[in-house]
Each structure stands twice: as C-alpha cells, then as structure tokens.
Amino acid sequence: MWALVGRALAPWAAGARHAAASEPRAACRLFSAAELKEKPDMSRFPVEDIRNFSIIAHVDHGKSTLADRLLELTGTIDKTKKNKQVLDKLQVERERGITVKAQTASLFYSFGGKQYLLNLIDTPGHVDFSYEVSRSLSACQGVLLVVDANEGIQAQTVANFFLAFEAQLSVIPVINKIDLKNADPERVGKQIEKVFDIPSEECIKISAKLGTNVDSVLQAVIERIPPPKVHRENPLKALVFDSTFDQYRGVIANIALFDGVVSKGDKIVSAHTKKAYEVNEVGILNPNEQPTHKLLGFLGLLHMEVFNQRLEQEYNASVILTTPTVPYKAVLSSAKLIKEYKEKEITIINPAQFPEKSKVTEYLEPVVLGTVITPTEYTGKIMALCQARRAIQKNMTFIDENRVMLKYLFPLNEIVVDFYDSLKSLSSGYASFDYEDAGYQTAELVKMDILLNGNMVEELVTVVHREKAYTVGKSICERLKESLPRQLYEIAIQAAVGSKVIARETVKAYRKNVLAKCYGGDITRKMKLLKRQSEGKKKLRKIGNIEIPKDAFIKVLKTQPNK
Numbered sequence: 001m002w003a004l005v006g007r008a009l010a011p012w013a014a015g016a017r018h019a020a021a022s023e024p025r026a027a028c029r030l031f032s033a034a035e036l037k038e039k040p041d042m043s044r045f046p047v048e049d050i051r052n053f054s055i056i057a058h059v060d061h062g063k064s065t066l067a068d069r070l071l072e073l074t075g076t077i078d079k080t081k082k083n084k085q086v087l088d089k090l091q092v093e094r095e096r097g098i099t100v101k102a103q104t105a106s107l108f109y110s111f112g113g114k115q116y117l118l119n120l121i122d123t124p125g126h127v128d129f130s131y132e133v134s135r136s137l138s139a140c141q142g143v144l145l146v147v148d149a150n151e152g153i154q155a156q157t158v159a160n161f162f163l164a165f166e167a168q169l170s171v172i173p174v175i176n177k178i179d180l181k182n183a184d185p186e187r188v189g190k191q192i193e194k195v196f197d198i199p200s201e202e203c204i205k206i207s208a209k210l211g212t213n214v215d216s217v218l219q220a221v222i223e224r225i226p227p228p229k230v231h232r233e234n235p236l237k238a239l240v241f242d243s244t245f246d247q248y249r250g251v252i253a254n255i256a257l258f259d260g261v262v263s264k265g266d267k268i269v270s271a272h273t274k275k276a277y278e279v280n281e282v283g284i285l286n287p288n289e290q291p292t293h294k295l296l297g298f299l300g301l302l303h304m305e306v307f308n309q310r311l312e313q314e315y316n317a318s319v320i321l322t323t324p325t326v327p328y329k330a331v332l333s334s335a336k337l338i339k340e341y342k343e344k345e346i347t348i349i350n351p352a353q354f355p356e357k358s359k360v361t362e363y364l365e366p367v368v369l370g371t372v373i374t375p376t377e378y379t380g381k382i383m384a385l386c387q388a389r390r391a392i393q394k395n396m397t398f399i400d401e402n403r404v405m406l407k408y409l410f411p412l413n414e415i416v417v418d419f420y421d422s423l424k425s426l427s428s429g430y431a432s433f434d435y436e437d438a439g440y441q442t443a444e445l446v447k448m449d450i451l452l453n454g455n456m457v458e459e460l461v462t463v464v465h466r467e468k469a470y471t472v473g474k475s476i477c478e479r480l481k482e483s484l485p486r487q488l489y490e491i492a493i494q495a496a497v498g499s500k501v502i503a504r505e506t507v508k509a510y511r512k513n514v515l516a517k518c519y520g521g522d523i524t525r526k527m528k529l530l531k532r533q534s535e536g537k538k539k540l541r542k543i544g545n546i547e548i549p550k551d552a553f554i555k556v557l558k559t560q561p562n563k
C-alpha cells in the first residue's frame with residue numbers, strides 16, 4: 001500500500017526527480033554533507049550506500065539517548081546545544097520522558113572514505129505502543145536491539161526481537177549503560193546468546209549517556225545491515241509508514257521507496273484508495289520536519305492518558321473518554337439480527353450494541369499470548385495475579401539464575417486496563433510484560449450498565465465476564481462515589497446487568513456556596529469567585545441533572561482493583 005496526499009516528504013533517499021517509469025538512472029557521484037543538506041537530490045545517491053534501520057528496546061533501556069548520540073556523531077544536531085532526546089519531539093513525550101510516537105531522521109556519515117546515508121527511526125518502548133514498533137520495522141532492513149546492561153533482557157526486548165526476526169531484519173545487539181555501577185554486560189551477553197541465539201561476541205557494549213563506543217554502532221549499521229533493494233528504473237512503488245496532517249501544508253506522508261522515483265509535481269495514485277494526488281514537495285528529515293500525530297484506539301491506561309493529553313495540548317480539544325473495550329464477537333441465533341447484520345458472526349466494538357443472550361449462540365473474546373519476565377522472587381505473586389485474570393500458563397523458562405520468563409494465555413479484556421500497572425506494583429517495578437494476538441475463545445459474557453439516578457452513563461457501559469460482574473460493578477460504583485463531588489441532590493450509583501441491579505453506592509446531597517466566605521464587601525472578589533466556578537462547570541459532563549467532572553472517568557478506570 002502506498003499513498004501520498006498533497007505534500008509529500010520522502011525521508012528515504014531512494015527518490016529522484018521524475019516519478020513515473022523513466023530511463024534508468026546511474027548512481028554517480030558522492031556529495032558533501034553540507035551539499036546534501038542544502039539541496040538533497042536523492043536520485044543520485046547510490047542505493048548501496050543507504051541503510052534503513054530502527055532502534056528497538058524495552059522501555060527506558062536508552063533508545064532515545066542512543067539516537068541523540070548518533071545524531072550528534074553524524075553532525076545532524078549540534079553537540080554543544082545539549083540537545084536531549086531530539087527525536088522525542090512531542091510535548092507529552094518530553095513531559096513524561098517516554099517515546100510515544102516513532103520519529104525519523106536521516107543521518108549522513110563518512111566511513112572508509114565513503115559517505116553513507118543512514119535513515120533512523122526511533123521507536124516507543126512502552127508496552128502500550130507496540131503497534132508503532134511494527135510499523136517502523138516495515139521500512140527497515142535492520143535494527144539495533146538495545147538492552148540495558150543492568151536490567152538485562154525484558155519482555156519487550158523479546159517481543160521486539162521476534163518482530164524484527166520475523167520480518168527477516170538484521171539484528172545488531174547493543175548492550176547499553178555499561179557505565180552503571182551494577183552493569184553486568186557479560187551476563188546480559190549470555191542472556192542474549194541463550195534467548196536469541198546470537199553469539200555474545202556480536203554484542204556492542206556502549207554507554208549512550210557518555211558516548212562510549214557509539215561510533216562502533218554506526219560502523220556496525222554500515223557493515224551488518226544490507227542496503228535497501230530499490231529499482232529506480234521501475235514504476236514508483238512506496239510504503240507510507242507514517243503520516244501527519246499540517247493545517248497549513250496538508251498531508252505529510254513518511255514513505256519508504258521500494259521502486260521508482262518521486263519528485264515535486266508528480267501525480268501519484270494510492271494503491272489502496274485508488275485516489276490520485278499531486279506531490280507538492282519532497283524532502284528528508286534531517287532531523288526536523290513535523291512531529292507526527294496519528295494514534296491507533298487505546299492499548300492501555302498510559303496510551304489513553306497520553307492520547308487525551310495530546311488532544312488537549314496539540315489540538316486544544318476537550319475529550320470525553322470511555323471505558324477501554326476489546327472487540328468481542330457474537331455468533332447470532334436470531335434470524336432477525338442475522339438479516340440486519342447480513343452475517344452470522346458479528347464483531348462488537350461498542351459495548352452499548354452488545355446483543356442479549358437470547359439472540360446469541362455463543363460469545364467469543366479475544367485472547368493474547370503474554371510474556372512476563374521477572375526476578376524469580378516475584379514469581380509466586382505474579383502467578384497469582386495471572387490466575388486472578390483468568391490466564392492459563394503455557395510455559396516457564398529460566399533465562400539465567402535470577403530471572404524467569406513466564407508465558408500465559410490471557411483474555412485481552414483482563415489486561416487492557418490495569419494489568420501492567422498491577423504487575424509493576426507487585427514486582428516493585430522489576431517485572432516486564434508484552435503480548436501478541438492469539439485469536440478468540442468462547443466466553444460467558446454480560447453487558448453491565450452504570451446508572452446515575454436511573455440514567456445510564458454511556459462512557460461506563462462495559463462488557464465483563466459473568467463471574468466477575470459483581471466485583472467489577474461494585475468496584476466501579478465505589479470508585480465513582482470517590483470521584484463524584486457532592487451535589488444538590490442525592491445520587492444513587494448503580495451497576496446493573498440487564499434489569500438486575502448488582503451493586504449500589506450513594507452520594508449524599510451537598511450545596512457548595514462559593515460566596516460563603518465573602519462577608520458583604522468586595523464585589524470584584526465575588527465576581528472572580530463566580531467566574532471561576534462557571535469556568536469549572538465547562539469541564540463537567542451532565543447526565544440527567546448530575547454534573548460529572550470529566551477526569552472522574554479516568555480516575556474510575558485507573559483505580560479499578562484486580563478485576
């Protein structure tokens with residue numbers, strides 16, 4: 001699939017001046033970095049001197065710090081400016097110190113008397129953003145697999161390695177943070193050999209923070225990763241691996257070119273939508289272009305909060321969040337419904353449309369194969385947590401004398417909200433987690449409504465396993481009670497399955513008089529207080545005559561105890 005809309009910025013260096021199939025172009029001369037930066041005519045850059053690679057790692061193992069060092073070493077950014085995590089461009093990323101969205105940059109590097117173009121994609125490390133990683137990999141021929149010299153292999157190291165391995169990419173293991181007091185690069189090298197079957201001598205040991213041995217990483221990229229296979233003489237074929245919308249400039253697509261060339265003024269067609277577009281501009285990311293803005297449904301609490309924060313910060317939008325849900329399926333028995341949906345098996349994305357039991361032969365829920373890596377001392381507690389989440393143990397492997405890797409089959413709805421947070425808290429932050437799709441299984445599911453004085457709260461409609469309906473319902477009612485400010489009326493909070501109420505809490509009536517402390521006197525102070533109160537009201541959601549602060553929903557979701 002490829003698509004460029006309006007303005008297209010091609011970050012990869014295989015592009016040239018004419019888009020359609022034209023005469024073969026010879027790769028002829030080398031350019032100085034300054035010359036290339038001024039006017040990069042990529043049609044003349046030899047394909048064999050290009051490397052497309054990504055950095056993958058478990059969260060916090062140092063991808064962004066390594067990316068910064070690579071940008072500095074290649075002169076892409078100025079060392080003296082103390083640039084920190086240049087690829088972490090989004091405000092929310094800098095605030096939270098994590099990478100949320102994959103960013104790209106093109107680096108020019110001289111090695112062995114030749115100039116190379118190294119296209120780097122930074123990737124997020126948090127478990128909630130693994131989809132971003134696979135997207136990035138589709139544009140690469142190789143990866144740097146960064147592993148912390150103290151923490152060693154973690155769940156996402158394993159998951160990311162297999163993504164790269166299945167995509168048949170060259171994997172360069174990099175052991176980072178060798179400057180740490182507790183670093184044990186030898187032990188981590190042995191883990192890499194045991195789990196990934198890569199000889200430990202192939203590991204490059206670095207300190208991204210201090211810059212130690214980082215130049216060996218660039219050399220390994222050139223020597224161990226193959227150049228892309230691009231046939232410039234063929235008709236244009238490119239993969240859009242990321243895109244963004246700029247209100248002044250239109251759509252900016254990040255593309256990996258597989259065949260042909262693309263340049264300003266070309267008419268191009270999306271193979272997916274069959275729509276035609278004109279290319280307004282072509283460029284590379286060296287490193288600054290627009291940060292990217294597209295996100296993939298929530299994959300966890302952090303994902304949800306970050307998304308919310310991005311919409312508010314970048315788009316000034318006000319958002320109402322609903323309970324995260326997973327795509328359930330129902331096999332219909334009702335002839336009327338089958339006629340309506342035109343199929344027997346339907347996927348339910350919105351819990352409000354969950355068909356009732358009498359119209360269904362069976363319900364199916366998505367399951368995932370989860371990997372947990374933990375120091376052995378937490379194994380018992382983690383097994384109990386997994387069992388409480390209806391998980392079935394599949395495997396248990398000791399990756400060295402202190403660490404164990406557990407594999408479980410989980411119902412997706414049991415891990416999507418707060419499993420990761422629970423795992424982190426009961427292992428003092430040491431256990432790591434990742435998961436992959438494993439199809440569907442039959443499940444006893446029910447739809448649960450949350451009512452406020454008899455009115456349904458759409459945001460909190462949820463589908464739960466029958467066994468857990470009471471615990472989940474009770475917990476949501478209790479949390480909602482804590483998050484709702486008292487109001488003029490008494491509020492009955494109820495959880496109901498069908499017409500049956502299974503849990504209830506009550507918020508007592510209360511009237512807040514903001515002027516209570518203003519005895520007579522200062523009218524401007526009174527006005528200020530009333531204004532502040534009315535601004536506060538804008539952040540409220542009204543259900544019936546009850547006003548709910550929007551962040552109450554996030555609080556309810558965040559504090560659900562073990563379901």
Ligand SMILES: Nc1nc2c(ncn2[C@@H]2O[C@H](COP(=O)(O)OP(=O)(O)OP(=O)(O)O)[C@@H](O)[C@H]2O)c(=O)[nH]1
Nearest residue numbers: 060061062063064065098099124125177207208209
């Ligand atoms: N001591 C030491 N600390 C490092 C090194 N490399 C990175 N760090 C620190 O480790 C933390 C995480 O580094 P990042 O580069 O943000 O990690 P990341 O893998 O990009 O994390 P995400 O963006 O969340 O995926 C930061 O506090 C870095 O300063 C290193 O070589 N030595």
